[in-house]
Amino acid sequence: MKSKNKIDLIIGIVIGLCAPLFSIAIAGETFPVLQELGEIANPAWKLIAMRAVSFGVILNAAFFFLIMNWGRDHMARGILIACVPSIIAVIYFQFIA
Numbered sequence: 001m002k003s004k005n006k007i008d009l010i011i012g013i014v015i016g017l018c019a020p021l022f023s024i025a026i027a028g029e030t031f032p033v034l035q036e037l038g039e040i041a042n043p044a045w046k047l048i049a050m051r052a053v054s055f056g057v058i059l060n061a062a063f064f065f066l067i068m069n070w071g072r073d074h075m076a077r078g079i080l081i082a083c084v085p086s087i088i089a090v091i092y093f094q095f096i097a
Contacts, residue, residue, distance in 0.1 A: 006074075008075040015075070019057075026052070057086045057090065
């Protein structure tokens with residue numbers, strides 16, 4: 001793999017990991033009650049966290065298609081790779097926890 005392709009892949013992974021973190025930060029600011037809930041076992045915290053992570057995955061999808069239109073395939077691949085932990089988190093909050 002060329003050096004430029006590796007850099008594009010790493011940039012895509014960073015973008016993909018930042019989108020869910022951004023959405024969780026926005027959820028923390030939008031719902032200040034999250035800071036008072038404290039523990040993760042609270043069902044309200046799980047619901048809002050799941051929605052925030054899901055919004056991050058939607059942001060990643062938008063970034064993916066935008067970057068695909070620019071012709072940066074390796075960067076788009078990095079965004080898809082970064083979606084995997086978010087999808088696992090949504091499945092965990094929805095079905096396991």
